Amino acid sequence: MKKYTDAYGNTVSVINEVYAVLQELDKKEQLNERRETRRCQSLELSLDNGWDIADTSADTEQIVEKNEEYKRLYKALNKLPNCQRKLIYLVFFKGITQQQIADKEGVSRFAINKRLIRILKNLKKILN
Numbered sequence: 206m207k208k209y210t211d212a213y214g215n216t217v218s219v220i221n222e223v224y225a226v227l228q229e230l231d232k233k234e235q236l237n238e239r240r241e242t243r244r245c246q247s248l249e250l251s252l253d254n255g256w257d258i259a260d261t262s263a264d265t266e267q268i269v270e271k272n273e274e275y276k277r278l279y280k281a282l283n284k285l286p287n288c289q290r291k292l293i294y295l296v297f298f299k300g301i302t303q304q305q306i307a308d309k310e311g312v313s314r315f316a317i318n319k320r321l322i323r324i325l326k327n328l329k330k331i332l333n
Contacts, residue, residue: 281331289324296321 207224210216219227282290295301303321307314 277332281328284331285324285328289320289327292317292321293324293328 206218207221208216209219209224209227282293285293292306295306296303303317304314307317310317
């Protein structure tokens with residue numbers, strides 16, 4: 206018979222086999238608690254020890270401003286007629302040259318260029 210003290214401080218006499226099982230359960234519980242404590246305290250302790258986890262290389266203000274600009278541009282592009290939006294998409298997003306577009310539509314590159322200039326002026330008006 207051995208004496209076992211539980212988590213509440215109560216001491217009981219148990220046979221050796223039960224005592225071994227209880228000791229094993231205590232070890233597993235301590236290990237699990239240790240794992241959980243390490244996992245939960247890792248960020249808190251790193252901050253307490255002077256570790257800063259913030260990404261200082263990223264300029265968050267610049268990222269937010271850029272996202273706002275993209276939203277404004279997206280809204281402005283949606284106000285354009287479909288044919289104008291398609292030309293903007295082909296030139297600036299797909300990278301297709303004005304000459305390729307002109308050949309496909311059967312017009313001169315100059316006509317595509319003039320159309321593009323007119324669209325960009327219109328887009329500026331919408332953005333301002």
